[in-house]
Amino acid sequence: MNSKKIIQAYESTPSADLIPFMQNFSGISGNLLQLYNQEGKPLLVEKKEFLRLEHGYIERVLAGSTVSNIIIKENYFPIAGVPFQVNGQPYALFLTVEKNPIEAEIMNSIHVMYLIILFFGSLLIIVAARYIVNPILRLTAATKSMAKGKFDFELQTKRKDEIGQLTVSFNEMAKELSKLDRMRQDFVANVSHEIQSPLTSISGFTKALKQKKISEESRLRYLTIIEEESERLSRLSQNLLRLSYLQHQQQPLKVSTYRLDEQLRRVVIALEPQWTAKNIEIEVQLEAIPIQGDEDQLYQVWTNLLSNSIKFTPEHGKILIEAVMKGNQIIVSITDNGIGIPEEERADIFKPFHKVDKARDRSVKGNGLGLSIVKQIVDIHNGDIQVSGRPGTGSIFTVALPR
Incomplete structure (x- = not known):
């Protein structure tokens, strides 16, 4: 209830005495009133000492002005002052509302909750930021080390994101x-x-x-x-x-169609001085296979593979050359009964200059580039080369080329 309604209620009750009427309203539903006469003296008994206004406010209201938003205490809403007259005598009525302590407590609880949420929210943001930023900082530092040529490190992580x-x-x-x-x-x-x-x-x-x-x-x-x-x-x-x-693929493929089995026979004949010098038995099992590819480069593949087998096959040994068609692939395999290749070294034998330890005999000619060349040529032809066998029993080189 505001001050103007209180005045209207009083004016609608002409028989009511002013001071008792206003006194009854003060304190109802949290409304706190004070009434001043023309001398500026308070007429109501103050239930709470808060309406101790400056004289200037009282004079302004007695002069006929309405004032509002007068702040006296933070536990109360702003005070409003309204002028009115009774029997020709000017009065100044000032009104405010006391804040509900329960509402104030609730608001205080809400403010505390906001502060707690803000604190823990900020803490979680900091933790999350460190959780995200720290790995990135480590990656940045590792990248800088890598740029300087240092590669022997490993970043530890258990994250799955x-x-x-x-x-x-x-x-x-x-x-x-x-x-x-x-x-x-x-x-x-x-x-x-x-x-x-x-x-x-x-x-x-x-x-x-x-x-x-x-x-x-x-x-x-x-x-x-x-x-x-x-x-x-x-x-x-x-x-x-x-x-x-x-x-660097600086040599373009010169693709032509020819008979692979005839090419393999020519390679065996060309290397005859090498395998006859060691009394090696050469066995060929070749299907009639037409193939499309670079004839000169693939000739180099078979020459290198067969030469390699001859080098590491003992005297009176045996080499088997097979060529068959399986589905959409042409499979060529060269099997010997030489020293074999340890399983742990098979992944490296196609690298330049790699030599199996047993093959480092000075009497065996070679510079470790033959199989690297073979690997490159097979890759250019979209094929695959694998090596198998057991050490001491020989090696099997298998080349798979698309038909």
Whole structure:
């Protein structure tokens, strides 16, 4: 109930006395009133000391002005002042409403709840931010280390979300880059070794030839060694160049249709001096197979694979060459009963300069590039090459090409 309604209620009851009437309204439903006469004196008994107004407010209302939003205490709503007259005498009625303590307590509880929610919400945001940001910071630091050429690290994570998957992928990338870096270092070291070794022999025997007192037999032997080492350097440079071309696909495929079985027979005949020198038995089981591919490059594949088998097959050994069609594939396999390849080394034998430990005998010629060249050519033809067998019982190289 506002002040104007209180005045209207009083005016509608002409027999009521002003002060008792106003006094009865004060305190009802939280309404607190004070009435001032023209001298500015309060006429109502104050139930709570809050309507101690400045004299200026009272004078303004007695002069006929209405005032509002007078703030005295924070536990009460703003005070409003309204002028009115009784029997020609001016009065000033001031009214406010006391805040309900239960409502105030509820509001205070709500404010406290807001503060608690804000606190824990902020805490959760900070924790969540650290949960998300810390792995990203570690990834950033690892990326900077990787940019400096450091790949030998692994980021630990137990997360299964996108950041966890990113971390796992990053670790896999670091491992692959580490392998590539080691391969690069090994490649440089192997090339240096493969070049330095024949150069050392050539240099040493050339100096020996400068000596005046040397027999004709020794001279011929030295020249033969120099010739062999020169040929070795020539093969190395040719294979390196061929491997580089294949890796960068700088040699376009010259596709033609020809008989694969006839090509395999020509390879066996071309390598006859090698396998007859070791009394190796060659058995061929070839179907009549037409094939589309680069004839020269695939000839290189069969030559390298068969030469490899001949190198590591003992005297009086046996090599089986098979070619069949299975579904949409042409399968060529070369099986020997040589020293075999350990299972742990099979994933690396197609890498440049890789040699199985048992194959590091100086009497066995080769620079470890033949199988790398084979792998590149087979890949270019959208094929696949696998090696199997057990150490000591031989190896089986299987090439699968699309029909």
